[in-house]
Amino acid sequence: xxxxxxxxxxxxxxxxxxxxxxxxxxxxxxxxxxxxxxxxxxxxxxxxxxxxxxxxxxxxxxxxxxxxxxxxxxxxxxxxxxxxxxxxxxxx
Amino acid sequence: xxxxxxxxxxxxxxxxxxxxxxxxxxxxxxxxxxxxxxxxxxxxxxxxxxxxxxxxxxxxxxxxxxxxxxxxxxxxxxxxxxxxxxxxxxxxxxxxxxxxxxxxxxxxxxxxxxxxxxxxxxxxxxxxxxxxxxxxxxxxxxxxxxxxxxxxxxxxxxxxxxxxxxxxxxxxxxxxxxxxxxxxxxxxxxxxxxxxxxxxxxxxxxxxxxxxxxxxxxxxxxxxxxxxxxxxxxxxxxxxxxxxxxxxxxxxxxxxxxxxxxxxxxxxxxxxxxxxxxxxxxxxxxxxxxxxxxxxxxxxxxxxxxxxxxxxxxxxxxxxxxxxxxxxxxxxxxxxxxxxxxxxxxxxxxxxxxxxxxxxxxxxxxxxxxxxxxxxxxxxxxxxxxxxxxxxxxxxxxxxxxxxxxxxxxxxxxxxxxxxxxxxxxxxxxxxxxxxxxxxxxxxxxxxxxxxxxxxxxxxxxxxxxxxxxxxxxxxxxxxxxxxxxxxxxxxxxxxxxxxxxxxxxxxxxxxxxxxxx
Numbered sequence: 001x002x003x004x005x006x007x008x009x010x011x012x013x014x015x016x017x018x019x020x021x022x023x024x025x026x027x028x029x030x031x032x033x034x035x036x037x038x039x040x041x042x043x044x045x046x047x048x049x050x051x052x053x054x055x056x057x058x059x060x061x062x063x064x065x066x067x068x069x070x071x072x073x074x075x076x077x078x079x080x081x082x083x084x085x086x087x088x089x090x091x092x
Numbered sequence: 093x094x095x096x097x098x099x100x101x102x103x104x105x106x107x108x109x110x111x112x113x114x115x116x117x118x119x120x121x122x123x124x125x126x127x128x129x130x131x132x133x134x135x136x137x138x139x140x141x142x143x144x145x146x147x148x149x150x151x152x153x154x155x156x157x158x159x160x161x162x163x164x165x166x167x168x169x170x171x172x173x174x175x176x177x178x179x180x181x182x183x184x185x186x187x188x189x190x191x192x193x194x195x196x197x198x199x200x201x202x203x204x205x206x207x208x209x210x211x212x213x214x215x216x217x218x219x220x221x222x223x224x225x226x227x228x229x230x231x232x233x234x235x236x237x238x239x240x241x242x243x244x245x246x247x248x249x250x251x252x253x254x255x256x257x258x259x260x261x262x263x264x265x266x267x268x269x270x271x272x273x274x275x276x277x278x279x280x281x282x283x284x285x286x287x288x289x290x291x292x293x294x295x296x297x298x299x300x301x302x303x304x305x306x307x308x309x310x311x312x313x314x315x316x317x318x319x320x321x322x323x324x325x326x327x328x329x330x331x332x333x334x335x336x337x338x339x340x341x342x343x344x345x346x347x348x349x350x351x352x353x354x355x356x357x358x359x360x361x362x363x364x365x366x367x368x369x370x371x372x373x374x375x376x377x378x379x380x381x382x383x384x385x386x387x388x389x390x391x392x393x394x395x396x397x398x399x400x401x402x403x404x405x406x407x408x409x410x411x412x413x414x415x416x417x418x419x420x421x422x423x424x425x426x427x428x429x430x431x432x433x434x435x436x437x438x439x440x441x442x443x444x445x446x447x448x449x450x451x452x453x454x455x456x457x458x459x460x461x462x463x464x465x466x467x468x469x470x471x472x473x474x475x476x477x478x479x480x481x482x483x484x485x486x487x488x489x490x491x492x493x494x495x496x497x498x499x500x501x502x503x504x505x506x507x508x509x510x511x512x513x514x515x516x517x518x519x520x521x522x523x524x525x526x527x528x529x530x531x532x533x534x535x536x537x538x539x540x541x542x543x544x545x546x547x548x549x550x551x552x553x554x555x556x557x558x559x560x561x562x563x564x565x566x567x568x569x570x571x572x573x574x575x576x577x578x579x580x581x582x583x584x585x586x587x588x589x590x591x592x593x594x595x596x597x598x599x600x601x602x603x604x605x606x607x608x609x610x
Contacts, residue, residue, distance in 0.1 A: 002279050005297045006269040007288055007334045007416040009325025014271050014286065021276060 179248030189243030259299030308343030318357035320418035372428030381463030407437030473591030
């Protein structure tokens with residue numbers, strides 16, 4: 001990781017960085033269905049592939065009430081508390 | 093005795109953490125694996141550990157990374173060898189060389205401290221430990237040990253490591269927000285994406301590089317040099333240093349960049365207008381005085397670009413400060429119709445030694461021994477003025493004058509607009525062939541040779557309000573005072589050049605000179 005100093009007057013937040021990759025898959029992964037049609041089909045496939053590729057990984061499924069609105073705070077907090085990673089499926 | 097400098101928590105070779113202070117007395121010794129004197133001291137430390145290890149903590153703090161284990165094995169050390177490869181503890185304890193020994197009592201007070209290997213010091217230490225612990229003294233064959241061996245410099249004093257540690261220390265002069273760029277990200281691409289760049293790649297402003305840059309000035313890093321338009325962002329010395337690093341400056345250029353930022357952000361120079369105008373103006377920097385040669389600026393061959401680091405990066409640093417601290421991005425507040433390459437950088441030194449006239453800064457009221465930066469707001473240039481045929485002073489003066497006829501547009505006469513004429517050495521020689529030809533005489537000649545009494549007087553009303561009255565009818569400039577003259581260039585070539593101004597005066601920009609400090 002390289003650290004640099006902000007050359008600006010610091011009024012604008014710096015864009016968030018990609019989290020450091022660990023190089024392995026372990027822990028709990030959330031699969032979030034945004035409730036768009038057939039999103040669940042994609043996530044079923046992802047779940048099967050994950051089970052083969054990383055059997056030690058445990059998977060939890062969640063779904064948003066509607067794709068048209070942001071994820072409710074309570075659900076976001078639940079996922080944050082229960083999981084280490086999140087895969088969110090778009091659909092169509 | 094004084095208190096131990098700082099608590100620490102360091103891993104030993106097996107990854108077990110050891111903290112200081114503990115409730116026991118401690119013998120602490122900083123070492124490097126490749127230091128011969130440390131290797132001389134190691135058996136003594138082991139003997140002290142054997143004699144007193146049940147009553148005191150004996151800790152070796154090693155700076156050599158993986159070689160710490162080699163050091164431990166070589167001397168079959170039984171005490172914890174703690175990893176200080178980052179040298180943070182050595183920095184905080186402010187040691188100078190290794191081995192560096194601290195005998196500290198159970199209250200955390202340093203009872204004795206020394207560096208290197210002076211046998212008498214180590215003997216005294218052994219006696220003191222024996223006395224303090226009321227235990228038998230360590231069995232050491234002192235006669236077999238050298239009387240005196242100098243230590244080696246502690247690794248934390250290596251400039252690159254020291255700068256990094258200073259930047260990270262609690263009392264660091266660095267206050268700017270630190271941005272961690274993930275290792276999966278390309279640093280150069282990240283800086284482009286953040287909008288930090290003028291379009292060219294940047295040098296990453298790491299804390300250690302900025303620390304090094306700050307060594308180029310004696311000014312306090314947190315001193316506010318100027319409020320930079322359009323956002324009126326505070327340009328502290330530190331922020332200027334960060335942008336100077338990105339531009340590729342060396343630390344010794346920093347005072348010039350600071351003076352340039354000061355000059356640009358005056359009400360007279362009006363960097364806001366210079367940046368925002370659709371005409372596309374840019375600062376053109378002329379540097380005078382002893383600093384030119386001290387920092388290796390180019391005043392001769394190729395002075396107006398490119399190839400000289402100081403000229404190129406000082407001009408660029410000013411532009412980056414205006415962009416990043418002031419917030420002037422292209423398409424944002426910067427709205428030039430066409431733009432111009434001087435917006436990347438335009439900075440050069442006057443060839444005072446080749447000039448028959450007082451240098452620009454002397455003409456503007458400074459002492460010849462002062463180092464000064466002068467900023468002009470220019471919209472175009474350098475526009476070459478070619479004359480390889482004229483052999484008399486008046487002929488060459490005619491050419492230089494007519495070479496300025498196109499400022500703004502040949503149609504426009506009596507314009508109250510600055511121009512900077514850069515006369516090359518060969519043209520100077522022709523000009524001076526018959527004796528003195530003063531700058532004022534050249535200015536008057538330019539006005540006379542460009543006078544066109546019958547020409548359509550096409551001057552913008554906004555400009556007209558500033559018009560002075562000393563000009564001949566239809567002359568190019570409203571007054572000869574708008575004509576600034578400097579000398580630069582190599583010995584070979586009959587090619588002078590000119591920069592054409594922007595709106596000069598209170599409604600636009602006035603040239604500003606600032607003395608370059610230390």
